[in-house]
Amino acid sequence: MNIKAALKYRLYESKKSVIIFYLAVAALILLISTTIITIKTTEGKTNSLEIATIVFLFILGLNSFRETFRFFMQNGISRKAIISSQIMCSLILCLAMSLIDNIILVIGKNLLTFGGRLDFIGMLELMYGPQNSAVAAFPVSFLFCFSIYSMVSALGFLITTLYYRMNKGQKIAVSVGVPAALLFVLPAMDKYIFRFAISNVFAKVIRFAFEAPANAVVSGIVLSAAFYGFSWLLARKAVIKD
Amino acid sequence: MKGLSVTNVTKRFGDITALDRINLYFGENRIYGLLGRNGAGKTTLLNTITGRIFADEGSVILDGSPVTENESNLSRIFMMSESNYYPENMKVADAFRWTGEFYDSFDRDRAVELSGRFGLSLNKKIKSLSTGYGTIFKLVTALSVNVPYILLDEPVLGLDANHRDLFYRVLIETYSENPATYIISTHLIEEVSGIIEDVVIINKGRIIRNEPRESLLSKYYCVTGHISAVDEFARDKKVIASETLGGLKNAYIEGTPDKRSMPEGLSISRMDLQKLFIQLTGEGGNMQ
Numbered sequence: 001m002n003i004k005a006a007l008k009y010r011l012y013e014s015k016k017s018v019i020i021f022y023l024a025v026a027a028l029i030l031l032i033s034t035t036i037i038t039i040k041t042t043e044g045k046t047n048s049l050e051i052a053t054i055v056f057l058f059i060l061g062l063n064s065f066r067e068t069f070r071f072f073m074q075n076g077i078s079r080k081a082i083i084s085s086q087i088m089c090s091l092i093l094c095l096a097m098s099l100i101d102n103i104i105l106v107i108g109k110n111l112l113t114f115g116g117r118l119d120f121i122g123m124l125e126l127m128y129g130p131q132n133s134a135v136a137a138f139p140v141s142f143l144f145c146f147s148i149y150s151m152v153s154a155l156g157f158l159i160t161t162l163y164y165r166m167n168k169g170q171k172i173a174v175s176v177g178v179p180a181a182l183l184f185v186l187p188a189m190d191k192y193i194f195r196f197a198i199s200n201v202f203a204k205v206i207r208f209a210f211e212a213p214a215n216a217v218v219s220g221i222v223l224s225a226a227f228y229g230f231s232w233l234l235a236r237k238a239v240i241k242d
Numbered sequence: 243m244k245g246l247s248v249t250n251v252t253k254r255f256g257d258i259t260a261l262d263r264i265n266l267y268f269g270e271n272r273i274y275g276l277l278g279r280n281g282a283g284k285t286t287l288l289n290t291i292t293g294r295i296f297a298d299e300g301s302v303i304l305d306g307s308p309v310t311e312n313e314s315n316l317s318r319i320f321m322m323s324e325s326n327y328y329p330e331n332m333k334v335a336d337a338f339r340w341t342g343e344f345y346d347s348f349d350r351d352r353a354v355e356l357s358g359r360f361g362l363s364l365n366k367k368i369k370s371l372s373t374g375y376g377t378i379f380k381l382v383t384a385l386s387v388n389v390p391y392i393l394l395d396e397p398v399l400g401l402d403a404n405h406r407d408l409f410y411r412v413l414i415e416t417y418s419e420n421p422a423t424y425i426i427s428t429h430l431i432e433e434v435s436g437i438i439e440d441v442v443i444i445n446k447g448r449i450i451r452n453e454p455r456e457s458l459l460s461k462y463y464c465v466t467g468h469i470s471a472v473d474e475f476a477r478d479k480k481v482i483a484s485e486t487l488g489g490l491k492n493a494y495i496e497g498t499p500d501k502r503s504m505p506e507g508l509s510i511s512r513m514d515l516q517k518l519f520i521q522l523t524g525e526g527g528n529m530q
Contacts, residue, residue, distance in 0.1 A: 002313050005343040067329050073294050074327040075344035076316035240294040242325045 002077050006085035010068065014060060014093055021056050022100065025049065029108070036114050043117045046108065050101050050123040050145050054152050057094065061156020065164050065235075073240050083232050086157060094149035102142045123148070128213055144213050147220025154227035161234045164241075244305055245269045246291070246319075246391055246423065251300030253286055253447075260286040262447040264300070270390065271421040275438035275455070277431055279523050283447040284427040285324060288393050292321045304391070317345060321393040322384040326376055328368045334379055335364040338386075345387050353386035356412060360405060373400035381409060385416050393425045398433070406430075410437060435515040445523045455515065462513035463499045466492050471507050483521045494521065 032044055064086055072082050101122075108120030124131070124141040131137035163171055190198040209219035246268040253261040260283045268274060278284045289295045291302050293310035301308060304315045328337055334357070342348040357364055360378045362371075371379055377399050384392055398406045414437065417424065428434050441458050443451040451458060462482065465472055472484075472491040480496040494517060499510050 002317065002344065008343060009340060070327040071329055071340075073292075074321075074323065075341060076292075076319065077344065078293075078311045078313050078316060080311060081313065237296065239296060240289065240327065 003081045003084050003088075006072060006077050006081050007088050009071075010064075010085050010089035011092065013068070014089065017056075017060060018093065018097070021053075025052065025104070029104070029112070032118065033112055033114070036118055045119045045121060047121050048123045048126050049104060049120075050148070053097050053101055053145075053149060057090075057097070057149050057153040058156040060093070061090070061153040062160045064157050065160040069164070069235075069238060070240060079236050079238065083228070083235050086231075087228055090150060090153045090157070094146050094153060098142050098145040098149055101145055102138055105141070106138065124213060127210070127216075140213050143217045144220075147217040147224070150224040151220040151227070154224040154231070158227040158231045158234075161231045161238070165234050165238060246309075247303045248287070248291060249301050249303065251287075251290055251297045251302065253283075253290055253295070253297050259447050261290065261297070264444075264447075264449055266442060266449060266452060268391070268423055268425060270423055272440055273417065273424045273438050274426065274440045274442055275431070275434055276425055276427040276442050276444065277519055278427075278444040280429075282444045282523070284444060285395055286447075287444065288321055288395050288425070288427060292316070292319055292393065294321075318389050319391040319393065320345065320384055320387045320389045322380045322395060322397060324396045324399060326368065326380070330367070330369040332368050333364070334362060334366055334368060334371075337368060337379070337383065338364075341383055341387065345389060347388035349386045349388055353382050356382045356385060359412070360408060374402065374405065377401055378405060385412060388420055389422065391423045391425070393427075395427045396429070397426060398428065398430055406433060410434075413437065431516040431519050432514070441515065443519060443522055450522055459513050459515065459518070460498070462494060462496055462518060464492055464494050464511045464513055464517075465499075465508055466490060466511065467505075467508035471505060475505055475508055483517065494518075 029046070032046065036044060068086075069082060077085075105120055105122045108118075112118055112120065122141055122145075124137070124144045131140060162174075166174065186198065190196055208215065210216045248264050248266040248268075251261055251264040252259065264283075264287060276284050276287070286295070290297050291309065293302070293316065296310070302310065304312075304318065307315060309315045309319065332340075338348075338350050338353045341353075342350050354364065356362075360382060362375060362378050362382060366375075368376070368379060377397070378401070381394075381397055384394060384397075398409060401409065410433070413424070426434055426438065435455070438455055441451060441453065441455050442449060465475055467475075468489055469486060469491040472493050476484075476493045476495060481493050482496055483494040485492050494513060501510065504510065
């Protein structure tokens with residue numbers, strides 16, 4: 001009962017942002033189309049509209065814990081329902097936005113070409129080149145987008161949950177320490193101590209995880225599950241803070 | 243067992259023990275006053291009962307099953323907090339709507355009616371409400387939610403005398419129409435003393451008194467008269483406090499007065515809860 005109400009609230013809260021996001025996307029496409037129609041010599045490409053969706057879902061994930069947790073605690077919602085409703089809400093949004101983005105892509109590729117002067121290129125095509133079958137491209141692109149969207153949404157949620165659990169000192173340490181470790185310490189260790197062994201392993205893992213669309217879909221889903229798993233470990237002991 | 247039981251609950255924040263082996267039982271359909279000084283552990287206790295924070299030791303049981311992370315039990319308890327946990331941009335009307343989604347028993351019409359009586363605008367954003375109206379919003383929600391256990395943490399914070407009076411009347415009205423267990427945590431002991439049936443006094447994380455108000459107050463009395471007469475009367479009695487004003491003295495004495503053997507010129511009156519509270523929790527240690 002409460003999971004249902006919590007999910008309803010989360011979807012209601014996200015609805016406005018999603019509508020504004022797609023209105024902005026529609027306005028952008030309209031602007032590009034109008035420019036191409038008006039200026040006859042203009043040519044254009046819209047590369048990976050999905051990147052905008054990824055950024056949007058990451059930010060939405062980042063804003064999904066503190067305020068909602070306090071509100072749900074006020075209303076007797078268990079931590080289990082708080083996490084479950086977040087996962088369900090994220091899955092629904094990612095499915096819906098993946099579907100919408102791919103429909104926009106199909107419309108753009110087929111109806112908004114303006115005699116070949118405008119080219120819509122999706123994230124799948126950008127990463128793996130044109131797909132052999134146009135019919136198969138849609139479901140593959142849909143699943144690919146969904147898994148990546150789900151992964152970034154879960155990552156955003158994990159980060160915000162982690163920051164909620166930390167005290168001020170820990171927040172500063174992580175905010176400074178993690179970028180410093182990734183940008184300076186790790187590369188230096190990799191170069192001078194491990195003789196590029198770390199970067200080689202990392203490159204191999206990334207290559208395997210994303211070398212084909214199917215690998216990327218599985219990797220995205222596995223990482224989403226892992227991020228939500230860690231979020232649950234953090235959220236199950238979260239307490240209300242003033 | 244029916245009711246809300248707090249068993250051996252201990253909560254520490256670093257070196258500070260906010261709750262020290264608390265044992266309490268809250269029965270059905272009674273009004274409890276949870277009294278304590280600032281930092282005594284009242285809010286920590288209420289937050290622990292509702293599972294908003296975790297006890298280091300002990301348990302909170304409602305009708306035989308734990309409260310923490312128990313959907314069914316959580317939906318039977320509502321806590322009005324001193325802090326505001328509602329989203330900043332949420333309007334009062336929307337908050338009522340969502341409370342109705344989370345609590346089946348929430349009476350939205352009652353909330354709207356009470357808002358009218360308190361002069362609370364439904365279209366205002368919660369963050370734009372003054373301290374007093376913020377409290378009124380939370381009170382209206384709590385008094386319309388209709389669950390068996392309602393916890394009110396500082397329910398009159400920032401309210402003017404008129405609104406406080408209205409709140410007490412509405413509380414009695416709501417309790418009469420729809421009995422529930424109310425646990426009222428407050429500093430304004432004098433105002434609440436006429437409403438509460440049971441008194442729980444917490445001091446430095448420990449429960450120092452937990453009994454019906456009448457039973458507690460009947461253990462003490464106040465003797466008033468000339469200083470010398472009062473001193474003479476109280477010489478062999480346990481005086482918990484005294485005060486002098488001009489030539490008159492009040493002595494607060496533990497025990498039951500024998501009205502037949504009262505010396506002339508002395509009068510006896512009931513102990514008042516606030517006076518007793520001050521003595522029980524005042525500086526110089528607790529009176530056990």
